[in-house]
Amino acid sequence: MIIHMFFLSYLLYSWILADLAYGYYLKNCKIRGNLNDSFDIKVLCGKRNLEVIPTDIPQNVSILDLAxxxxxxxxxxxxxGLSKLRIVNISWNQISEVNNGALGHLKALQELNLAHNRLTTLSEHLFQGLxxxxxxxxxxxxxxxxGSSSFQHLFNLKTVNLTNNKLCSIKEIQNIVQLPHLQELYAGSNRFTSFQSQELSNMSLGLxxxxxxxxxxxxxxxxxxxxxxxxMLDLAYCGKLESWDVDRSFLRNVKFLNLSGIQMSFEKMSMVLQTVNSSLVYLRLYKIKKEKVKGLIDVACHIPTLRLLRVRLNNLSVLSEDFLQSCKQLTDVDMNENNVFHLTEFSLRSMVHLSVLKLGHNHLSSVPNATRNLPSLTLLDLSFNFIKKLExxxxANLTGLTHLxxxxxxxxxxxxxxxxxLxxxxxxxxxxxxxxxxxxxFMNVLPQLETLVLVFCKLSCLRTGDFKSLQSLKTLHLYDNQIDNMENGTxxxxxxxxxLILSSNKISQDYINHNVFRGLTHLRTLDLSSNFITYTTDGYLNSPPFSDLTSLENLYIHSQRHKGMCxxxxxxxxxxxxxxxxxxNEFTALMPKLFHPIPRLNRxxxxxxxxxSLDFIIGAQLNRVTYLQVSKNEITVVNETELRSLPSLTYLDMQFSTFTCGCSIAWLIQWMGSDxxxxVVAANMFTCKYPGEFKVTKLLDLDLQFCSVPLGLYYCISTTTLVLLTMLASFTYHFLKWQVVYGYYLFLAFLYENKRKQRKPLTNGCEYDAFISYNVHDEPWxxxxLLPELEGHQGWRLCLHHRDFQPGKPILDNIVDGIYGSRxxxxxxxRRYLESEWCSREIQVASFRLFDEQKDVLILVFLEEIPDRQLSPYHRMRKLVKKRTYLSWPRAGEHTGVFWQQLRLALETKDVPARDNPILTGVRQERD
Known part of the structure; x- marks a missing residue:
């Protein structure tokens, strides 16, 4: 009991005096930015099934998304209290009511999005204060x-979107269009049957x-x-529009006109075009009847200022020589989605200034001859056609083309x-x-090419020199191919x-080496995700694949297929x-040296x-990491040392972790809400998995009062306890050292054996000859x-956790079953073994069995010399019971035959008491 109190007091003492890195969380939202920088902070609460606006939004937030x-x-x-909000998005909700004055707190608001809701009425004081x-x-x-005064306080309003509502008269928006700074009004898809200047009081507007x-x-x-x-005037799909009465001087500055889908007669549409004859630059004519479109194009092309023409969705099929004959001044023509399957050879020859030509989403079976010999052309779009071959x-002669x-x-x-x-x-x-x-x-062509996209093709092999001539290339996309072979120097x-994007291919680690990426000294982004790169051993460290990529800033290696990267x-x-x-991927554990030195790593x-665990963070020197995502892992404990190793951390995602709940987690709970x-994303959703009585309990619902005491009482207890224990420990160490340790472990073994006997016993004795306890870093040995010798040559049945543990069962249960199911x-x-939490638990269980059964069931194999001072009491148990009980792996150059012979003899010993077993007499003795 005294030992337990001392241990608890020490934890609390460390907790209170430590210089913690602090955290915070919101129950239903995420935060982007720094809470100390009110101009940049964003709170994202979208797609959360919220029925009310959260109450824990920070008061210095500037952007709020509740869509x-x-x-x-x-x-x-x-x-x-949210007076610093500049942008609020509450679109795609069910809002049918906004209380008067509810928005008045938002004095700094510049953008408000209430689209896709159920508002029916805009009350008189709805926007007061904005x-x-x-x-x-x-x-x-x-x-x-x-309401007649709904908008009267919005003096700085520049853009209003009222599209797709049920307004019937332009008079209803009269007070809106008269706002002094209004420039853009979107009022499409309503029920307006007329637009007349007298409905706007004949006032000059700034629209x-x-x-x-x-x-x-x-x-x-x-x-x-x-x-x-x-x-800009958009009248698309406005029905018949039977009456058009506009003096051409009143629309003298219109540059953009959309008449798509309108059902006016050819004569009236010509009249509309004549109204903007002095200024029109951009004309859109989608879904005009085929018999009218040619005539309208001819009328439009006589407007001297016209430069851009969009004629999509008109089912033109064939473009003849006279179709665009009068459009000599055009620079941009868009004929996408017209079912065009043929252009006559000279159909574009009159457009000597043509710069952009879009013929995508048609039925062309080859590159049309009409697109040749157009030296002014800079962009040619032939995508989404049926072209099978390039000749x-x-x-030919497209010497000015920059985009194809x-x-x-x-x-x-x-x-x-x-x-x-080109x-x-x-x-x-x-x-x-x-x-x-x-x-x-691409051999000896395209000297100026900067971007090459070859995605979703059938490429399987990249050869040396395939891209060698493209010396100006900056962006190369090769994702979603079938590449499984890349030659050195590709x-x-x-x-x-x-x-360089190489994701979603079939590339294995055999083709990812520094020779493949040789010469890419300016590469900033490399994507190798969704391939077959495994790296089952750490041999790659001898020849790191990215050694030439000294400018690399973004690296994606996630989602390796098959077994994942180890x-x-x-x-x-x-x-x-x-x-x-x-x-x-399938890392299980990472080493700190993999991240050192990477001084700029941020995400x-x-x-x-x-x-x-996150123990790899300690010593990795990740001082600039601000964003860490470790969700959906098997992390049970996160300690203070790990998070203090990330001094710049601003965003931590640990969702779906398997926390072990107890006093060891108390500091984390306090840390998550301290500063x-x-x-800490979704901290309110964290749940306990261990121990069983806390399973599914929310982490923040734990009652951990027993883990803390009042500060004054704590100092008194801790000081007194420390003095008494120092005296007791000195006495015990001097006179009763090994007796106390032996009794302690014998008692634990008794408790552990009782727990084990409650389980279902093995029906056929021991299932394995030996359970192998080792650290993941010693796995190669x-x-x-070990495995080839004992299983391959000597024929023993071994239990290894990575191979024989039952999936889905708790790790500790697998350990107990493995040890008690082996002879x-x-x-x-x-040294790595001594530092491992799980290895420590495995040797504890084995020691408990040793004390309980009093049989020679434990064999220690030392791979390296370890000073006695580094061995904890758990690792001294075997030495205490029997002072002749360990084997050492021979040093480099020494013969291993004697070692394997001694290990075979140790495994052959029967289940007799350890003190009666002479078989290990010749095995290496006491180390002192």
Whole structure:
């Protein structure tokens, strides 16, 4: 009892006096940013099934996202104290009521999003107090009524979106359009049947954008100069619009006009185009009847200022020579989604200034001859067609082309002459084709290419020199292919490459070495996720694959398929590494030296990697890590030393961890709510898994008062206890040292044996000859030396935790069953072994059995010399019972035959009392 009190007092003393790193959490939200920086802090509460606005939102938050929840009402006090909010998003909820004055607390608010709710009425004082509001979204509600003074206080409002409501008259928004700084009004998909200047009191408005699309307009009449600054007018899908009465001088500044889907006659549409004859630059004509579209294009192309023409979804099929004959001044033509399968050879020849041509989403079976010999062309989009083959002359004389899009075709082969004229090409997209190999397609061509996309193709092998000529290349995307072979020097010559994406292929560790990445000294982003890289041993450290990538900043190696990656490839030669994602692998344990030195590492993702602890953080020098994700692991305890090793941590995700709940977790609970530095995500959802009586209990619901005492009483107890125990320990150590230790373990063995007998006993005696207890760092010796000899040559049945433990069963139960189900226990001793929590538990259980049964069941094998002072009492138990009981692995160069013979003799001993067993007499004696 005294020992227990001393231990508890010592823990509390350390807890109180330590310089803790503090944390915090929100019950239903996440935080992005630093709580001490009010201008930058974001609170994200989206997709949480919330029915009310959370009450624990920090008062200095500047951005709040509550989208996609079930909030139905905004109450008077919901935003109280949040006076620093600049942006609020409450879209996609069920809000049908907002109390008057509920938004008045938001004095600094600039953007408010109430879209996709159920508001029907905007009351008179709804927006009172929002004098700084500049953007207001009310689209996709059920608004039928707007109070006459609802908007009168919004002096700085610039953009209002009322799309898809149930407003019937322009008069209802009269007070909105007259706001002094309003520039953009979105009022589409309502029930307006007319738009007339007299409905706006004939006042001059400052509107620059007017969006009236999908209203049942019948009349559009402007008889006064109410829109002198209007630049963008959208009347798409407004029905027949039978009456158009507008003096051309009243729309003199309109540059953008959308007449898509409108059902006016050709004559009236021509009249509309004539109204903007002096200023129109951009015209959109989607879904116009085929018989009208050519005539409208001809009318539009006679507008001298027109430069951009969009004619999608018109089912044009064939583009003849006279189709765009009058469009000589156009620079940008978009004919996507028209079912075009043929262009006559000279159909584009008149457009001598054409710079952008989009022919995507059509039915072209080859690159049309019409696109050749257009030296002014800079962008050509032929994606989403049925092109099967590229010919040498397909891009002839396109000397000014900088962007070429050929994605989503059926191209299977690229000849080396195809791109020979594209001297200025910067971006080439060939994704989603059937390209099997590159066949020198990029040899001595494309000297200016900066971005190459070859995703979702059929590439299986990358050869040396495939990209060697692309010396200007900066971005190379090769994800979602079937690459399983990369020759050394594959990326040679790409000295300017900054981004290489190789995810979702079939690449194994055999092809990931420094020779493959040789010369990529400027590479900043490398993605190798979702491949077949395993690294089952640590041999990769002798030849680290990233040793040439001295500029690497972002590395993705997560989600390796098959069995997952077991060891992390060396990254110590990447001093600029900032982002590392190695989630969804099979690490179990990591070594600190893998992360040293990486002084700039800021974000570390380790979720779902089967980690059992965070002890690798200690000594890893991760001083700049601000974001750590270790969710969905097997971590049972997180101690203070580990988190203090991350002094810059601001975001910690430990969701779905398997916590062991007791006094050892008390400091973590206090830490999670103590300060403003580290956000612990979803801390209120943490649950206990061990011990059984606390299973499924919320961590924050634990009553841990028994773990603490009043400070004054604590000092008294701890001081008195310390003095008494010092005297008692000195006396005991001098006179009764080994007797006390022996009695202690005999008592524990008695308790442990009683617990074990309550389980179902083995029916056929021992299942194994020996249980092997070892540290994961000594696994190579066990697998390469011990296992082949004992199982392969000597024929013993061994129990190894990585192979024979039952999945799903608690680890401690597996250990007990393994030790008591084996005749012997072999402990593979090393310094790493002594530092391991689980190894310590294994030797405890074996020692308990030794004391209980008084049989020679424990064999110690030392892999290295260990000073006696480093051996804890648990590791001295065998020495105490019998002073001739351990074996040492021979030093380098010594013969191992005697060692294996002695180990065989030790395993052959029968279950007789240890003191009567002479078989180990010749085994190495007392170390003193």
């Amino acid at each position: 996609i929840n079930n909030v139905s009402k905004i109450g008077m006090m919901d935003f109280q 004098a700084n509001l500049s953007l207001l979204r009310l689209d996709d509600n059920l608004i039928t009524t707007i 620059r954008l007017l969006y009236l699309s999908q209203n049942p307009l019948e009349i559009f009449r402007i008889t006064a100069d109410v829109l002198p600054y209007l630049e 040498c002359l397909d891009f 899009f050929l994605s989503r075709n059926q191209i299977s082969n690229i000849g080396k002459c195809v791109f020979q004229d 001297k200025e090409l910067r971006v080439l997209k060939l994704g989603s084709n059937k390209i099997l190999n590159l066949n020198d397609a 990326f040679e010559g790409l000295g300017n490459l900054t981004e 060891h992390l490839p060396g990254i110590i030669h990447t001093p600029k590494l900032w982002f590392l994602d190695i989630s969804k 570390l993702y380790l979720s779902k990697t089967h980690l059992q 403003n530095q580290t956000q 066990v697998l390469r030396e 012997k226990t072999i402990c593979v001793m090393s």
